[in-house]
Amino acid sequence: MEATHTGTRSPGRWMLGGYLVLLAALVGYAVASGDRRFTATGDSYPGLATSVAELIGYFTATLAAAICLGALVFIVITAEPDERGVLDPASFRVHLLAERLAPVWLVTALAMIPVQAANAAGIPVTRLITGGGLGSALGASEMGRGWIAVAVVATVVTVGLRATLRWSWHAVLLIPTFIGVIALPVSGNAGQGPDHDYATSAVIVFAAALAVLTGLAVSAALAPPTAELRRRILLAQRVAGAVALVYGAVLWFLLATAAGLASDYGRFGALAAVALLASLVIGARSAVTGAVAGVLAVAAVSAMAVQTAPRLLAHQFTAWDVFLGYQLPDPPNALRLLTVWRFDVLLGVAAVVLALGYVIGYVRLRRRGDAWPPGRLVAWMVGCAALLLATSSGVRAYGSAMFSVHMAEHMALNMFIPVFLVLGAPITLALRTLPVAGAGRPPGPRERLLWLVHSPVSRFLSHPATAFVLFVGSLYTVYFTPVFDTLVRYHWGHEFMTLHFLITGYLFFWGIIGIDPGPKRLPFIGRLGLLFAVMPFHAFFGIATMTMTSVLGGTFYRYLHVPWVASLNDDQHLGGAIAWGSSELPVIVVVIALVYQWARQDRRTATRTDRHADAHYDDDLDAYNAMLRELAKNRR
Structure with a gap:
């Protein structure tokens, strides 16, 4: 004090x-x-x-x-x-x-x-x-x-x-x-x-x-x-x-x-x-x-x-300085996308901190003698590693200058990384790791996390309808309005897009394959239908981008004038093809995870029913006998 x-x-x-x-x-x-x-x-x-x-x-x-x-x-x-x-x-x-x-x-x-x-x-x-x-x-x-x-x-x-x-x-x-x-x-x-x-x-x-x-x-x-x-x-x-x-x-x-x-x-x-x-x-x-x-x-x-x-007073500015802040050496290839690093001191650090925090929670559980599925640890680490690559490697460096690479970055942030982060179940890990506030003590981080997860705001954002609208609507709102022309010009715009697409993707897949406590989820068949309902919208977006004659973010890309991009329209059409074709792999991962969870739930239900029957309980027979007793009582 x-x-x-x-x-x-x-x-x-x-x-x-x-x-x-x-x-x-x-x-x-x-x-x-x-x-x-x-x-x-x-x-x-x-x-x-x-x-x-x-x-x-x-x-x-x-x-x-x-x-x-x-x-x-x-x-x-x-x-x-x-x-x-x-x-x-x-x-x-x-x-x-x-x-x-x-x-x-x-x-x-x-x-x-x-x-x-x-x-x-x-x-x-x-x-x-x-x-x-x-x-x-x-x-x-x-x-x-x-x-x-x-x-x-x-x-x-x-x-x-x-x-x-x-x-x-x-x-x-x-x-x-x-x-x-x-x-x-x-x-x-x-x-x-x-x-x-x-x-x-x-x-x-x-x-x-x-x-x-x-x-x-x-x-x-x-x-x-x-x-x-x-x-x-x-x-x-x-x-x-x-x-x-x-x-x-x-x-x-x-x-x-x-x-x-x-x-x-x-x-x-x-x-x-x-x-x-x-x-x-x-x-x-x-x-x-x-x-x-x-x-x-x-x-x-x-x-x-x-x-x-x-x-800024002492520097002689070039177009690279004004629009990117750095100069790209050569056209992108697989090697340069992996080796041309511009470490993001915001999101790159966030990816590292999230990975370390998860590992610390995992180690604490193991030392306490509690089990934690290794698959969740692997999924979280894959998600964090992919986030680091998407925000700090050549994917971001070239993605800030070329629409085609940007679209690959977008698909990773919106459909690939959130899937693995959701499967990591970070909220469940935090709830099992953080201590419970004792009697007479003020609520601690665990209690506040529970308040936030079960708050009306969280329930609204994670509702399947809301998550669907955010996931699909933001795609068209960002790219098919002047919003993208503004965001692509500034580095803070790229940071905003990264966070936005990551969060909307997380909310959407949380409602489909989420393990953490949160929204009231649809039945498994409903979740599968919701997943497939998204696919036509992404396909239409990709096709529309491939066939447009106007250039998205054209003013910025023309001023930057990357020497190896001969045609901005061709680069945009390539980006549309990436958006159309790359959505299939994350969907396959989600379907596999959903079917596994569905089968696991069925096995649990069957096991519970068998135990109930072994204990000489039969709900249908009990209900039938109760009905007969009620009828006999009324006849008297």
């Missing part, structure tokens, strides 16, 4: 005071630096007021978003809801914190849309608004469009927090809040220039970890938890802080090493690192001081975000 509050002020006043001091410091920096950060890139200076407004707005919105995300994480890992799922009084205090800051996040994001566009255009924001050029300025500003996305997400979070007090919905709100936290970082320095695939993945993890660390620290300072829950919060803070430091170092290497501490960007980066360390070290003893240090880290990162990274 926190040893003492600093002085006699309340934690809230210290938080507000720290924010105002840092805000004044950022304003002072903006005034002192003047037009320096604009002239370094050759951009026009929009004026002092607009320049200051950009820095103030970025810091305020980023801090509000971080506290909202951290508060939601705080609630998810510490709340003790009642039987209806409603939050307890201690968690409600943190809910109020997020509920009050979400509108601040929303209003600031809305105000930042014209401010960011004006900074990009190099004119005062008042002139931009009155002159009617806001639309064209936003079209030229990725950060400006990023603020639109943030405003939309902040609206969802604001309404959601106002509308519910149930634990499960707070867990769901983590998703839009996470999107709002990373929307600006992926649109800034990390999404530009050489190696921006590495930088984009790294900044997603860094921004989320920094937000969780700061938000947890502020929530713990304003609503101190009990001693046991405090230890849980400190563990989460340490993990988030360690991740932020590691990924922050990766971003420093990718973006700031060209100038080091000689630039404002580098000096603010060093200040952010020191503040992160201070929040980790001091936060264990003083929650308030740790929270202020976290806010300082957010302020330093905000100052970095509104200026161009040194590496």
Whole structure:
């Protein structure tokens, strides 16, 4: 628990005071630096007021978003809801914190849309608004469009927090809040220039970890938890802080090493690192001081975000740098698809962590003397290995540049990998491995996992009809609308597609061959029918892609102009053929697994019936005798 509050002020006043001091410091920096950060890139200076407004707005919105995300994480890992799922009084205090800051996040994001566009255009924001050029300025500003996305997400979070007090919905709100936290970082320095695939993945993890660390620290300072829950919060803070430091170092290497501490960007980066360390070290003893240090880290990162990274200033850009972040050596072949690696520091690391976590759970069960089918272990490891290959090998490297390879990647993520992950039964393994919370103790990870699995949201998403619509509908929505033209242009778009297709595939196959507890499943014959119902939709998609004359993502592929792709139409037709033909192998695997589960269920039923008969029970005979007794009774 926190040893003492600093002085006699309340934690809230210290938080507000720290924010105002840092805000004044950022304003002072903006005034002192003047037009320096604009002239370094050759951009026009929009004026002092607009320049200051950009820095103030970025810091305020980023801090509000971080506290909202951290508060939601705080609630998810510490709340003790009642039987209806409603939050307890201690968690409600943190809910109020997020509920009050979400509108601040929303209003600031809305105000930042014209401010960011004006900074990009190099004119005062008042002139931009009155002159009617806001639309064209936003079209030229990725950060400006990023603020639109943030405003939309902040609206969802604001309404959601106002509308519910149930634990499960707070867990769901983590998703839009996470999107709002990373929307600006992926649109800034990390999404530009050489190696921006590495930088984009790294900044997603860094921004989320920094937000969780700061938000947890502020929530713990304003609503101190009990001693046991405090230890849980400190563990989460340490993990988030360690991740932020590691990924922050990766971003420093990718973006700031060209100038080091000689630039404002580098000096603010060093200040952010020191503040992160201070929040980790001091936060264990003083929650308030740790929270202020976290806010300082957010302020330093905000100052970095509104200026161009040194590496981008010193680099001569090529089309490869702009659109991919790297140059491909030669046309793809089997060897290059396996050896040209661009390790994904987000999804590649996730695949490794998932594999290690599963192995740890398996080893614990075995040491405890419990059995676990080796086939499930093999299936999970195959799924994780395939995920690593699909996101970090030449499949991703070439898939980001060629539609045909991208379609092979898509089919692996949507139909191959989810099958093996589902057969691994990770939820069942976690439930058997995680300890049960003792009497009188707050619910632990096992109990929270059960709440989530049996929540109304999980029941809705895993319902066969919902999973079917998501699995089939997203295929056509992504590729046959302008959505694909946007997603294929950016590395964050490829990461989004990977997660989306992986999750929708997992939900669909969970309802067909899933072993884990969850949705109420159809009878086996119904599951087989649902599986075969999908096949015509995939076949039609493949045929449509093979026969189209327009090019999906044509603008991006034409600008990139891969030298060995002579015809974009031919490459797209090859991708359609891959989509059509490669769906058969996963279906065969699913049918084999489904038939095996069906036969196993029949054997269990037969065994149970035989045991019942051996015990001299006959349900039909008992029912018949009961009917005769009832008739005899009525005749009397």
